[in-house]
Amino acid sequence: MTTVDLHRMTGAYALHALSDDENAAFERHLPGCEPCAQETAELRATAARLGLAATTAPAVGLREQVLRRITTVRQLPPEVPAQAPPVRPGPRTRALSRWALAACLAAATALGGTTVWQYQRAEDARGQAGRAARVTDEVAAVLSAPDARTRGARLADGATGTVVVSRGLDRAVFAVSGMAHPPGGKVYQLWFDDDGTMRSAGLMDPGRSDQAVLLRGAVDGASGMGVTVEPAGGSERPTSAPLALMSFPG
Secondary structure, eight states, rough: OOOHHTTTTTTOOOOHHHHHHHHHHHHGGGGGGGHHHHHHHHHHHHHHHHHHOOOHHHHOHHHHHHHHHHHSOOOOOEEEEOOOOOOOOOOOHHHHHHHHHHHHHHHEEEEEHHHHHHHHHHHHHHHHHHHHHHHHHHHHHEEEEEEEETEEEEEEEGGGEEEEETTTTTEEEEEEEEOOOOOTTTEEEEEEEETTTTEEEEEETTTOSSEEEEOSSSTTTOEEEEEEEETTOOOSOSSSSSSSEEEEOO
């Protein structure tokens, strides 16, 4: 295998289409070849753009949401028979009516509480689905922006990361592949690098090795980004040495 052959493998490597031997050879070549590293990062970003443009994943738990919402649909009222002649209630009838009224009120209260709970759950599910859809749209907008610029880097344990920045949208996306799960009770936190001052840019999903994360907030002139390991829920300031520091592409 020649060096020329390795230069031609950036596309296949970005799409995980190399054999084990070819993959190992290309990864030995990659750290010493800046053009291949840049081209690989750009091809991975392009593949992510195409994937987001071509697929729409259903919201998590969509089936359960639909089934829950069925219970909140108002049914048609029963047909009301013709009114019977009024009957003057006796003492026993009045007593039974009071008991029946109390039972109806208790049932209505219980059912009303259940309906409110079900309605709230459905509203929460719709809100979560709406927020997820908005984030997906924003990620796709950054990746497909005409002025999108990418920069890639190798992270710990063989993971690779690519940051995509759109100055026009003032937003950035961090795409990572092969990221190890954080230790128990920890999470990966993203940061904007404002000339040495770190500004929180949100958390990564600790259960996913491959993901594209929309950095929270505007780029706002930041010179780069970083990734640290923080306690679950995140920190106001970094509490550990950065796993990665990446300057934003010009």
